[in-house]
Amino acid sequence: MNVSVVLFTSDLRLHDQPPLRAALDGSREVVPLFVVDRAVAAAGFTAPNRLAFLADCLRDLDTGLRERGGRLVVRSGDVVEEVCRVACEADADEVHMAADVSAYARLREARLRRALEGEGRRLHVHDTVTTAVPPGALTPASSDHYAVFTPYFRQWSRQPLRDALGAPRTVRVPGPIGSEDLPSRRGLPGLSQGLAPGGEAAGRRRLTAWLRDGVAAYEDRHDDLAGDATSRLSPHLHFGTLSPVELVHRARRKGGGGADAFVRQLAWRDFHRQVLAARPDAADSDYRTKRDRWRSGRAAQEDIEAWREGRTGYPVVDAAMRQLMHEGWMHNRGRLLTASFLTKTLYIDWRVGARHFLELLVDGDLANNQLNWQWVAGTGTDTRPNRVLNPVAQARRHDPDGAYVRRWVPELAGIEGPAVHEPWKLSASERAACASYPDPVVDLSEGLARFRRARGRE
Known part of the structure; x- marks a missing residue:
């Protein structure tokens, strides 16, 4: 076997894409896979705006793969079952994916590892794909995570970051591996009228414009409501069409107070992930309870x-x-x-x-x-x-x-x-x-x- 599966989750890009680059190592064939996870919908975590943006991202990812000789395979259902099914169809010996921090994501990863190992396949989980610094990499002496941002940021700022990776030139996909149709935002009900387009190409255009025209004034204008002087890159970070590692590198190369303030916001994002990784119940329960008796009625x-x-x-x-x-x-x-x-x-x-x-x-x-x-x-x-x-x-x-x-x-x-x-x-x-x-x-x-x-x- 000389085939790998790359499971895309919240890293829908080709630039600085460690799971994909690792899967391609040694001139391997690769199955780029995205699974529409029905458990996410069943838990109520789908929203029309995110479904539309996701559809844009998947179409753009497929376009980028096709320009390199590949294509995106889309399946729906239980992620573990679909990944194992595709790995079997492709006769793949390994699966690559990005690490995530939510309780559900970690449970899914553990299930997938057990299922693949039971079939004689390996799962490789890559850090620093959706964060610049991995959750758990920085800990104070008295705890498993930082509970206050300022000391976390001091340590975070001292961490050496890996180099950002370029997009691969060629992606070879074994055939025939069946795929469902790509999702589309067309016909989705309840969309916000001013919803921005998704996809890596749109994200990279916005990033380039932001670094050229916006970041220098960010320190002074980031709270200016009418001025709309923030980057608006958060949707692209959420879906992973932009890499936080690349953003930190490019902002630091730009330099100045605005770039420093922007990097600090990226550190806040990593901070919250290391909190949730250590305290997954904080997604629903008070991190520090005040015993509030919230109003009702x-x-x-x-x-x-x-x-x-x-x-x-x-x-x-x-x-x-x-x-x-x-x-x-x-x-x-x-x-x-x-x-x-x-x-x-x-x-x-x-x-x-x-x-x-x-x-x-x-x-x-x-x-x-x-x-x-x-x-x-x-x-x-x-x-x-x-x-x-x-x-x-x-x-x-x-x-x-x-x-x-x-x-x-x-x-x-x-x-x-x-x-x-x-x-x-x-x-x-x-x-x-x-x-x-x-x-x-x-x-x-x-x-x-x-x-x-x-x-x-x-």
Whole structure:
């Protein structure tokens, strides 16, 4: 046997693709395989926006493979069963895949290893494919993982990274290995209207443009809501159409304060993965419990619906939630303030917000999403768990003239300047002109007092 199977998961690219390069070593034939995992759908982790982006990624990956003489094989079903089936059909003696950190991914890997070994085949799992530094590679003396980002980042920054790999020139696929049709975003219901295209080619174009025109100003402008000065590369990192190792190398070569700030965000991504790898139950349970008795009942449900639909009466919160609905993406500063508003001003369980984000975000990543929500809710790794972001103060600071709000909340488009952030303070005639916009669902002082009582801060 001189055939390998490469199981693509969240590494849908040809550049800097260690499993593929290892599989091709020694002029082997390779079966590039993607399995549409029915268990993911059964667990409720599929979302229309991510399915559409995934379809784009798979089509682009197939195009790149065909340009090199290969093709992508697509199967559906149980991942372990389908990989073993394809390995048998191709008479392959080994399978290569990227490491992952979720409890499900690790269980899947263990099942696959046992099944392949039972057939006399080997499984090779590669680190630093979806992270720059492997989870578990950095540990403090007293624990199996870092619980605070700053000391983790100091160690992370000192780690030597492997070189980024070029894309292979040729990929030879044994035939005939049957494949299902490639998925398509055409006909998918419930897509966000402004959903960006997926695929490695689109990701590399965006990366090149970002390094040329955007990263230099990132340190100063990353919180500018209206300026939209972030990279928007998170969907490509989630699906692996871009390599975090390559991004770190290229940003460091670019240099400067903006590049350093961008690399720090990539380190946050690795940080969350090493937390989830060590504490897989943090995907659903409090990392550090505050014994919250989150609000429930009819009034709480009404507040949740207002938050989801972008009609809380706080314009910057509503603008961010409407951006999420329209694009399947939200500015990072918007994510922080909408999460703080839900968990601390409304005192709603962070899992409610995390679930809603996963239903819409094209970059809906389990580690980043769940642990960022916990960080904001004060049940995660934040060293100031009781901080509350005031949406009005946040709006004044990060959307000073109200351009972001006017872009996403058309009811308030006629309100000039920073007055748009507090429509309840407008004159009677001005308020009448935007009467379709709701009053605040809660007074901020009342929400703060309720949260402080709940956390025993009063």
